[in-house]
Amino acid sequence: MKASRLIRFLQRFLTILFYGELLFLFVLTPVGIVLFIRSTHPTSSGVRVQKLGEPEAGQGQPLPKTQLPLPEQQRSDEEPNSWMSSYLEINATVNPDWPHAHFTKWATFLKTPLPVRVDSTSAVYISKAPSASSMHYLEYRWRNWADFTTLPLPVILLTIVYPLLTIVLAVVITYMGKRLFDGLTQRGYFEPQQVSRLTTIGWLFMGYGLSEFTIHVLKFWYVRTTLLDYGLVMSPTVRLVWGWPAGSATLFIGAVILTLAHVFTYGLQLRQEHELTI
Amino acid sequence: MPIIVNVDVMMARRKMSLTELAGRVGITLANLSILKTGKAKAIRFETLEALCKALDCQPGDLLEYVETELELAHR
Structure with a gap:
């Protein structure tokens, strides 16, 4: 069976994508x-990042180590262009009128679009996302x-190691997709190799989705713990938004x-039966 | 499979070669070989009819049902 134009297009697209990814990686x-x-x-090194301390007694109360936004001049001095950042999303809807939200110092962060340093001894900031007004990092x-x-270590794992993985x-998914479409264009649709590759791609996607979910949960846990440590939110009324x-x-x-x-497996079975009907 | 195809027996009785039978029936040598070796999953009535005509026999002469040991054990 001759491959359709769409199949041939996807085969070329995945080939280019695969080599592009290899080049990038x-x-x-x-x-x-x-x-x-x-x-x-x-x-x-100017400002060093210190490890987070253990949660203090009376967790959730505003801690003295949190400081207010720095004056404009001082802040600009502390923001050289050579900074790199590791971001963790805070999926919190920062709405002061929200009755269940007791964010103790969010009002401070809302006043300024610039990043606010949360600890005078380490380079940890809370910054506002440029597009979404309620999203913070x-x-x-x-x-x-x-x-x-x-x-x-959790920051390194969540922001560097996980994205690389x-x-x-x-x-790997792109490579399997490329091989699948190579097979579809060269050998036809209902072949054992195609069914096997399609199944592998399906399970890879499932694994990818599961890892995304796991990382999301871990990020949620880490951000919540950190915000509590810095006394930026109060426990147990902290509620970060949990959407889809x-x-x-x-x-x-x-x-x-x-x-x-599964459909391809059935199609393969039908094809084999058809071929072995004399 | 408990259905045995006896095409080769009938071919030997009629002293007919595989090529000659394939030509008379109108199927390829490869398909006739699949049928003869018992690899076929199904047979069309028109093929069976052509085989019976070429070999001058009845369908029962070509196909035979044999109970397997497993089926005998389940009795």
């Missing part, structure tokens, strides 16, 4: 990391390798692909 990313490490000087600033190594998984579960779209796509794989 194995060439551009390492080059970027090397250039960054070479351009920074560990000894000139827990921002860990660092500007060289030495700073980076002082970041809390996600990219690797995306490359993260990864639900990917899980749905995975389920659809697995269903399609």
Whole structure:
């Protein structure tokens, strides 16, 4: 059976995407990391990130280590262009009129569009997302390798390691998709290899969605704990917004692909029976 | 499979070669081979009719039902 124009287009698209991802992962990313490490000087580190302390007694009360926004001049001095940041989203609807929200110092953050430093001894900020007015970020600033190594382990895992693993998984899915469409254009639709690849892609999508959901839960937990540690929200009335579960779209796509794989299995069975009918 | 295809037996009785039978029935050698070796999943009535005509026999001469050991054990 001749492959349709759409199938051929998707085959070419996935081929280009796959090699683009390889270029990004194995060439551009390492080059970027090397250039960054070479351009920074560990000894000139200005503000160091300290590990977060244990939660204090009376958790949730405003802690004295939290400080108000710095004056404009001082703030600009502390924001050199060489900063890199690791962001964790705070999915909180910052609405002062919300009866259940007892965010103790959010009013301070609402007054300024600029990042607010939450701790005078470490480079931890709360910054506002540029587009969505209610979205904020827990921002860990660092500007060289030495700073980076002082970041809390959960921050490194959630903001650096996990995205890299996600990219690797995306490359594997793209590669499987490329092979699937190669097979569809060259050998036809109802072949055992195609069914097998489709099933693998379905399970990879399911794994991807599940990991997205897990990471979302872990981020939620970490951000909540951190905000409590800094006395920015009060327990137990802290309520961060929990919308559609993260990864639900990917899980749905995975389920659809697995269903399609079942249809292909049945099609393969029908084809084999047809061929063996004399 | 408990259905045995006895095409080769009838071919031997009629002293007919595989190529000749394939030509008379109008199917390929490959398909006739699949039928002869018992790999076929189904047979069309028109193929069966053509085989009976070419070999001058009845469908029962070509197909035979044999109970498997498993079925005998379940009795």
